[in-house]
Amino acid sequence: MIPTLTIGDKVLLALLVCLVAGSFLAVGSFAIEGNTVLVQVDGRTVHKASLLENRIFPVSGAEGALTIEIREGRVAVTEAKCPNHVCIRTGWRSRGGDIIVCVPNKVVVRILAADKAGVRAITG
Amino acid sequence: MHLQLSTLGFVVLLLLGCNRSPKRPVTRESTAMNSFVTIAVYDESGTVDQLNDAIDSALAEIQRIEEMATDYNDTSQVGRINLHAGKDSILVSPELIALLRTSIAFAERSGGAFDVAVGPIVKTWDFLAAKPRVPSRDAISRLLPLIDYRQIVIAGEKVFLTHKGMALDLGGIAKGYAVDRAAEILRRKGCKQFIVDVGGNLGVSWEGTRLLDSAAATILVRHPRREGEFFGEFRMGTGGVSTSGDYQRYFIQDGVRYHHIIDPATGLPTSNGVVSVTIVAADATTADALSTLVFVLGREEGMRYILSTPGVEGLIVFQQGDSLSFVSSAGFENRFSRSAAP
Numbered sequence: 125m126i127p128t129l130t131i132g133d134k135v136l137l138a139l140l141v142c143l144v145a146g147s148f149l150a151v152g153s154f155a156i157e158g159n160t161v162l163v164q165v166d167g168r169t170v171h172k173a174s175l176l177e178n179r180i181f182p183v184s185g186a187e188g189a190l191t192i193e194i195r196e197g198r199v200a201v202t203e204a205k206c207p208n209h210v211c212i213r214t215g216w217r218s219r220g221g222d223i224i225v226c227v228p229n230k231v232v233v234r235i236l237a238a239d240k241a242g243v244r245a246i247t248g
Numbered sequence: 249m250h251l252q253l254s255t256l257g258f259v260v261l262l263l264l265g266c267n268r269s270p271k272r273p274v275t276r277e278s279t280a281m282n283s284f285v286t287i288a289v290y291d292e293s294g295t296v297d298q299l300n301d302a303i304d305s306a307l308a309e310i311q312r313i314e315e316m317a318t319d320y321n322d323t324s325q326v327g328r329i330n331l332h333a334g335k336d337s338i339l340v341s342p343e344l345i346a347l348l349r350t351s352i353a354f355a356e357r358s359g360g361a362f363d364v365a366v367g368p369i370v371k372t373w374d375f376l377a378a379k380p381r382v383p384s385r386d387a388i389s390r391l392l393p394l395i396d397y398r399q400i401v402i403a404g405e406k407v408f409l410t411h412k413g414m415a416l417d418l419g420g421i422a423k424g425y426a427v428d429r430a431a432e433i434l435r436r437k438g439c440k441q442f443i444v445d446v447g448g449n450l451g452v453s454w455e456g457t458r459l460l461d462s463a464a465a466t467i468l469v470r471h472p473r474r475e476g477e478f479f480g481e482f483r484m485g486t487g488g489v490s491t492s493g494d495y496q497r498y499f500i501q502d503g504v505r506y507h508h509i510i511d512p513a514t515g516l517p518t519s520n521g522v523v524s525v526t527i528v529a530a531d532a533t534t535a536d537a538l539s540t541l542v543f544v545l546g547r548e549e550g551m552r553y554i555l556s557t558p559g560v561e562g563l564i565v566f567q568q569g570d571s572l573s574f575v576s577s578a579g580f581e582n583r584f585s586r587s588a589a590p
Contacts, residue, residue, distance in 0.1 A: 167278055219476040222476055227279045232279070243290060245288075245452070246468045247469055247470070248496070
């Protein structure tokens with residue numbers, strides 16, 4: 125037999141539904157995080173793009189323009205006005221936590237890591 | 249009323265569950281020393297502005313070390329020493345004198361496997377050039393006599409390189425030193441839990457922990473042969489970490505891979521089967537120098553060096569036939585998990 129709900133019960137149940145729905149949304153946003161590309165110039169974020177959407181876009185670096193290409197879930201710097209092209213030679217990156225750096229242009233392309241659990245760092 | 253209480257209890261539990269997610273660190277990124285720099289502070293005390301202020305000071309410190317130690321211009325302290333090689337002794341800061349003495353001590357203990365006088369050879373190889381080329385054997389032979397840490401003369405606060413053409417290159421120790429200096433600044437500003445990362449040279453500081461006796465952070469070791477993958481991971485407390493690998497800077501000419509870890513004895517990329525070395529030490533300066541030094545010494549002698557150095561643990565990855573294998577010190581082995589092979 126289902127007991128009659130009081131107004132307090134209904135308020136608490138509504139709160140519960142909101143929390144559960146919210147938690148699903150939160151999980152969804154974490155799941156998508158590994159598919160997000162962040163482009164920063166001198167520490168300032170200038171682009172945030174999905175890794176799942178093919179596109180080519182220019183970025184103005186400290187020394188000149190760079191071209192960033194997102195294709196089939198991977199990202200690369202394909203053109204850059206810098207002396208040694210380390211950024212281009214880094215090639216295509218696809219994993220959460222990967223970075224491409226153009227030091228002369230002060231440009232950092234980073235794939236946001238999906239895993240936020242714990243304190244982590246990379247050596248090598 | 250019964251339903252209200254049980255529902256309330258569930259909501260409280262759910263909220264507690266939500267609170268388990270780790271607090272996000274205050275993180276800043278920059279570029280310095282030809283590397284990507286990240287500082288992440290995990291302290292729960294202090295405002296974001298205070299933590300940002302501490303990080304600003306730490307980043308400025310890394311910049312200061314770069315300006316002192318770079319050999320890419322003639323105006324830095326190291327640049328002036330190099331410019332006046334064979335001619336004059338140069339007055340430098342007590343800090344640089346101390347760093348040079350530390351470097352020379354590593355050189356002496358390793359029989360020259362680590363040598364900050366390696367500058368002329370490194371410049372000749374020029375791994376940062378747009379199209380690096382293998383130097384001629386003649387060019388390398390001519391430069392080899394200049395690669396000798398014993399010809400670095402320190403008198404008081406003056407440094408003299410005895411032969412024209414000699415040049416210091418602190419590339420094997422300066423990043424680790426910058427990590428330690430930045431960590432010191434953060435500590436002075438009251439930060440207790442943080443990671444400083446200068447190009448994979450890490451300084452981990454976690455109040456109440458020591459090197460490997462308790463875990464503060466998980467450190468992922470890059471796979472030397474599979475881009476974007478990790479060879480394994482280990483947990484550590486407060487200390488420094490550095491990895492030297494043949495995959496970090498290299499070029500391929502005529503089908504041969506030439507990497508940036510030069511053996512000072514031959515002037516050529518070290519060729520002893522080692523592909524990467526990860527060192528964990530009490531400080532990042534030691535970890536940085538030892539990762540290069542152990543790489544050059546090779547698998548057996550390098551591991552002997554690690555085992556005979558108090559407070560140092562390490563992992564040596566080497567080529568064995570078509571696959572990679574590894575050896576590690578006992579203290580490291582206990583904390584290391586190899587990534588599953590695909």
